[in-house]
Every structure is written in C-alpha cells, then in structure tokens.
Amino acid sequence: MQLYNTLSAKEREQLIEEAGKERLTISFYKYAHIKNTQIFRNHLFIHWNELDVLGRIYIAHEGINAQLSVPAESFGVFKAHLDSISFLENVRLNIAIEQDNKSFLKLKVKVRDKIVADGLNDETFDVTDKGIHVDATRFNKLIEDPDTVLVDMRNHYESEIGHFKNAITPDVDTFRDSLDIIEADLADNKEDKKLVMYCTGGIRCEKASAYYKHKGFKNVYQLEGGIIEYTRQVKAEQLENKFMGKNFVFDHRRSERISNDVIANCHQCGKPCDTHVNCANEACHLLFIQCADCAEVMNDCCSDSCKEINALPFEEQKRLRKGKHASNKIFKKGRSEVLKFKK
Numbered sequence: 001m002q003l004y005n006t007l008s009a010k011e012r013e014q015l016i017e018e019a020g021k022e023r024l025t026i027s028f029y030k031y032a033h034i035k036n037t038q039i040f041r042n043h044l045f046i047h048w049n050e051l052d053v054l055g056r057i058y059i060a061h062e063g064i065n066a067q068l069s070v071p072a073e074s075f076g077v078f079k080a081h082l083d084s085i086s087f088l089e090n091v092r093l094n095i096a097i098e099q100d101n102k103s104f105l106k107l108k109v110k111v112r113d114k115i116v117a118d119g120l121n122d123e124t125f126d127v128t129d130k131g132i133h134v135d136a137t138r139f140n141k142l143i144e145d146p147d148t149v150l151v152d153m154r155n156h157y158e159s160e161i162g163h164f165k166n167a168i169t170p171d172v173d174t175f176r177d178s179l180d181i182i183e184a185d186l187a188d189n190k191e192d193k194k195l196v197m198y199c200t201g202g203i204r205c206e207k208a209s210a211y212y213k214h215k216g217f218k219n220v221y222q223l224e225g226g227i228i229e230y231t232r233q234v235k236a237e238q239l240e241n242k243f244m245g246k247n248f249v250f251d252h253r254r255s256e257r258i259s260n261d262v263i264a265n266c267h268q269c270g271k272p273c274d275t276h277v278n279c280a281n282e283a284c285h286l287l288f289i290q291c292a293d294c295a296e297v298m299n300d301c302c303s304d305s306c307k308e309i310n311a312l313p314f315e316e317q318k319r320l321r322k323g324k325h326a327s328n329k330i331f332k333k334g335r336s337e338v339l340k341f342k343k
C-alpha cells in the first residue's frame with residue numbers, strides 16, 4: 001500500500017504537462033474533533049492518491065485544513081468521498097478563480113498539532129462558538145453601516161496588495177499579534193460596535209471570531225469563505241465589488257487579481273506595483289514587492305549584497321551558506337532594512 005509520494009516534483013510536473021488535463025484548485029477547512037489523526041491521514045491519502053489529487057493538507061485533533069488540486073474529471077468522485085465523512089458532509093469548497101494546472105506538484109498529508117499555526121494556546125474558549133457567518137451580499141451591506149468596524153485578519157504583506165475599502169489593516173507579522181492589537185483598539189466598543197472580520201479563505205476568522213466573543217465582543221461577524229468566496233459570489237451574482245487590488249494566496253501563484261487597483265508600491269523604487277517576489281539569493285529568499293525595472297537592475301535580488309552573492313558560482317554560494325543558518329531561520333516576509341520603501 002502506498003502511503004507517501006513516490007514521484008519527485010519535477011517528474012510530477014512533467015506528468016501533469018503530458019496529461020494536459022484540466023485541474024481545479026480547491027481549498028477547504030473544518031474545525032472538528034478528530035481522535036486518531038494518523039488513521040484519518042492515511043485514509044485520506046489512500047483515496048486521494050488514487051484520484052490523482054495533489055496538494056497540502058494539515059490534520060490535527062482540532063480539524064482539517066486542505067489546499068488541493070483535483071483533476072476536473074474526478075471532482076464528482078472526490079466530492080462524494082468527502083460527503084461520506086460525517087463532519088465533512090457538505091463542507092464548503094473554495095474553488096480558485098484562476099484555474100492553474102500546477103498549483104501543487106505533490107500530495108502531502110501531514111499530521112500537526114494545529115491546522116493553522118495561529119500561536120494561540122488559550123484553551124479556555126470554545127472554538128466552535130464562532131461569529132455570525134455572512135455572505136457577500138450581507139457583507140456589502142454590513143460594511144456600509146456606520147456602527148461597523150471592519151477588520152482585516154491577515155498579515156501586513158497580504159493586506160498591503162489588496163484589502164476591502166475602509167478596513168483596518170493591522171501592521172502585523174502574525175495572526176497572534178493582530179488579535180491583541182485589535183482587541184486593544186476596540187476595547188471601549190465591545191458592546192456597541194459591530195465587529196466584522198475577513199481573511200483569505202475564512203479559516204482565521206473561524207478562530208478569531210470565537211476568540212473575540214470569548215473576550216466580550218457582543219456583535220461578531222465574519223465573511224464566510226473569506227475573500228475567495230466573496231469574489232466568487234460577486235462574479236456569479238454580479239454584486240458590487242468592494243475589494244481593491246489583489247488577494248494574496250499561499251501557493252506558487254502568490255496572488256489573484258480581484259480589481260484593477262494597484263494599491264502597493266515597489267519596495268525598492270516606490271512606484272506603484274503589487275507583484276510579490278522572493279529574493280533570488282537562496283540564502284535570503286526575502287518576500288518583497290519588486291517592479292520589473294528594479295528586478296532587471298537588481299538581478300531579482302533584494303539588496304546589493306544579495307546581488308553579489310547570487311552572482312557567485314553555485315558551489316561558492318553553498319560554501320558561504322555553510323554553518324550560517326541565521327538568515328534563513330526566520331521565514332522573512334515583506335520587511336527588511338535594505339528595502340527603502342518597506343522597513
């Protein structure tokens with residue numbers, strides 16, 4: 001019985017190309033009580049591997065969080081299998097707008113402590129006592145209400161390239177940080193204001209809304225399915241789109257354009273740009289915003305020193321990296337002293 005991948009990413013990419021089949025990029029999550037995570041993990045891997053499903057799936061005692069690429073022709077079978085699992089019956093699937101055949105190149109199903117690394121170790125609140133789910137129509141109405149406080153629950157590098165009009169976008173590196181900042185900001189309005197929150201696909205709000213209710217907020221709402229589902233509904237029902245710019249996503253596409261507004265700037269020259277890149281120097285890999293002109297001048301690097309290192313022969317770069325883990329230890333995202341327009 002095959003429980004793990006046998007093909008390399010490269011072999012897989014070639015296979016996908018040869019097959020030329022249409023694939024759907026799908027994500028879903030569910031907070032639920034899973035007792036034997038390893039057995040559940042193996043069960044999913046066996047079924048999904050048979051269907052040629054690819055992706056990254058986290059399973060924990062608190063639930064499941066999955067990002068997948070499914071062959072379009074197998075979608076029916078895939079869905080029927082999900083519905084056969086009691087707590088996943090009719091789970092809402094986010095289907096990406098930009099259909100991409102190479103979103104994922106392997107099937108990785110991992111057992112973790114948590115389905116989202118949220119840094120929240122507060123066990124005193126009930127994560128199933130969440131806020132009120134709203135769809136795009138209701139969300140559009142709610143955020144026009146003067147009693148509403150609209151909060152973006154994502155990190156700074158995500159909201160930087162796209163967010164809802166009039167949203168509070170905390171300048172934070174982690175979900176945990178934003179929880180405290182927002183609570184402090186709204187401390188005097190726990191009962192009179194409507195706290196409306198959103199994130200990429202809704203999962204962070206599932207927990208955040210339960211957390212804020214636990215902290216005494218009386219009117220907590222969350223955009224069901226996040227920006228991804230909002231965008232789908234806006235298109236399908238021809239609603240007014242209130243999201244500006246791009247939705248940052250966590251696969252190789254990095255983002256999906258939702259509106260034509262470019263609300264960010266190149267971190268190196270400051271001109272309007274909302275294209276995230278990773279520094280070409282392997283030892284750096286900094287995520288930042290770089291325009292095409294700067295990419296050319298800087299050879300896709302974030303700094304002159306990275307440019308120098310990146311120009312060295314590969315073996316020399318490897319030798320330089322040896323024993324130096326410091327720069328790679330923190331998965332740096334969107335901030336650096338070397339970036340003139342984003343410290």
Ligand SMILES: [Zn+2]
Binds near residue numbers: 270290291293295
């Ligand atoms: Zn630039």
Ligand SMILES: [Zn+2]
Binds near residue numbers: 280286301302303306
């Ligand atoms: Zn760099």
